[in-house]
Amino acid sequence: MTATRPGRKAVTVTDIAKACGVSRATVSLVLRGSPLVHVDTRARVEAELKRQRYVYNRAAANLRRQTSSSVALVINDLSNPFFAEFAAGVDEALGEGRYVTLLGSTAESPERQQAVLASLVEHAPAGIILSPAEHSDGAALQRLLGARTPVLVFNRELPGHDWDFLALDNQRGARLATEHLLALGHSRIAFFGGHADSSSCRQRREGYLEALRDAGIEPEPGWLVESSPTRVDAAARTAELFERAPDTTAAVCYNDNVAFGLMLGLRARGVRPGAEFAVTGFDDISEAALSTPPLTTLAAQPRACGRMAAEMLLERVRDPDAPPRRVIAPVRLMVRGSCGEQRP
Amino acid sequence: MTATRPGRKAVTVTDIAKACGVSRATVSLVLRGSPLVHVDTRARVEAELKRQRYVYNRAAANLRRQTSSSVALVINDLSNPFFAEFAAGVDEALGEGRYVTLLGSTAESPERQQAVLASLVEHAPAGIILSPAEHSDGAALQRLLGARTPVLVFNRELPGHDWDFLALDNQRGARLATEHLLALGHSRIAFFGGHADSSSCRQRREGYLEALRDAGIEPEPGWLVESSPTRVDAAARTAELFERAPDTTAAVCYNDNVAFGLMLGLRARGVRPGAEFAVTGFDDISEAALSTPPLTTLAAQPRACGRMAAEMLLERVRDPDAPPRRVIAPVRLMVRGSCGEQRP
DNA sequence: CTGAAAGCGCTTACAG
DNA sequence: CTGAAAGCGCTTACAG
Incomplete structure (x- = not known):
């Protein structure tokens, strides 16, 4: 791992709690907008959050809650304007759903694709939008991604999977x-x-x-x-x-x-x-x-396709057991x- | 938060440790490639990791180690092939450095830019590569990003910051x-x-x-x-x-x-x-x-610029106290x- | 309405 | 060479 220390020590809920003379639980409830906490307490805590420039640590929260707030987007060729527009559409729609986009580009190499996905999966995305590289090995992808994460395949059919699929007509x-x-x-x-x-x-x-x-x-x-x-x-x-x-x-x-x-x-x-x-x-x-x-x-309309892909994936995330969907986007x-x- | 549950319960170090009859610490040492653990133990653990299809939870590791393995890339206009190529170059170089790219696109809107950055910052990236939207508010960005995270600004000068800067000649x-x-x-x-x-x-x-x-x-x-x-x-x-x-x-x-x-x-x-x-x-x-x-x-050469931007940022992450750099990329x-x- | 306690999945001194 | 314990920053029942 080449990962590195982030900025100077960050402000945490503990700091805020201490400064306000409340428990960390209360601060957490304020952060999550719970109606349980008294208005005065809330106001005090919120002022302190602002004062100390508190930044929410979503990774910690995701760990505790067993949730994910990211979606991986793996693109075969980002230098193709069609896919760049698609990516822009995906990111736009994911952002509206309060998800963050984990980008990976594969330059049409199935080997890079495996490596990129292996790395992205470690970040526990809620789902994956995959525009496969040419000559992708469907079985290898299946093995790598398993039933672990919802997947939406875009544009190129992959043999023998039961993932959601979106393609042009x-x-x-x-x-x-x-x-x-x-x-x-x-x-x-x-x-x-x-x-x-x-x-x-x-x-x-x-x-x-x-x-x-x-x-x-x-x-x-x-x-x-x-x-x-x-x-x-x-x-x-x-x-x-x-x-x-x-x-x-x-x-x-x-x-x-x-x-x-x-x-x-x-x-x-x-x-x-x-x-x-x-x-x-x-x-x-x-x-x-x-x-x-x-x-x-x-x-x-690649941007619209991107938005559509993001929406389909988020639906799948919400309902993992719905039957697989195949959507064909119209062309003009x-x-x-x-x-x-x-x-x- | 619209975040959602990821796949069925994931395999953890605890599962592997139990199955091998060793402690979680030992499994962790194997995962991180420590030379301390006995070859036989290592082999046993590695076999078990493979067998159970263990997936490393990098978010948990990052939390514990106080590190980050992501870099945020915020692009003003991804539908412009120049910036799409740039993004591809950034992602490529970050990947080689074992970092993952958190993508954000702003569509040239300073307001979206603030929102996108506010969201990305919560994912605690090791650094940020920012290709600013037109008419960006440098002071507002400064306030939002503070000295919390290393920032590299690309392409458009932002008034009065001391961030690293990369631009065309x-x-x-x-x-x-x-x-x-x-x-x-x-x-x-x-x-x-x-x-x-x-x-x-x-x-x-x-x-x-x-x-x-x-x-x-x-x-x-x-x-x-x-x-x-x-x-x-x-x-x-x-x-x-x-x-x-x-x-x-x-x-x-x-x-x-x-x-x-x-x-x-x-x-x-x-x-x-x-x-x-x-x-x-x-x-x-x-x-x-x-x-x-x-x-x-x-x-x-936008792709080369992207690679350069990623490299400059990673150097900054490694050495936060080095003096700010200004690099002018040649054009032909x-x-x-x-x-x-x-x-x- | 608020707090004490436990726990998400990992890592890291510290003993042995 | 291996294990027990503590802790990263958060959340969530559970008491009170």
């Missing part, structure tokens, strides 16, 4: 994007980017395929191109798309980063995104509205310039 | 940007955006003025235009710039968001940013490299297309 989102392209007259539409083994990519592909089938279009294998969910890799895979499916006129992209990468790749080949090739994204990151052309995408199609005009 | 950054524009042949250069009463804006203006003076250019009052540090307001202020200083050919912007706002404003007037009017930013947010034209700006000019070619 990936399927419907991709379906909306695809239908938009179909309505504009496109018929040869690729699904570009993402790792096919991730649950969110699978679901988005599902929505895309659904829309195509409903339109009576049989998707060709060449229309499905994988990439890492980054700009750089997406740009590099543009060549693969045009080799395998040279006649596509539009792409539903796994997310906004991928869409921007594809747009870079298109330009590099002399193809103007929007005008000559239609592109949609997913997430509505802040660049989306600003880029040229602005990106048609799906708005996920933001129509912008990256899909160009109606096709002839 | 705003002055040098703006100077570099201005010198770049001068070298390209511009001589009528505005400083656009930001609130003149914020310390970072003041410092950036200072660097800008310095560069102009060194070049023998007397800045005109009309070259200094204020705005909120947002795209929307910056776009709206473009008109003001052209009214007050119609003949400027370039602008050093307060930050990237402002620069993007100005670029929008320019386009709305039919002026092509980059080609017809040169623009620089500050922060190097991820859009900067991607926009058309890509934005010349100053890279601040990223030359991109938004300044166009050399002027004739």
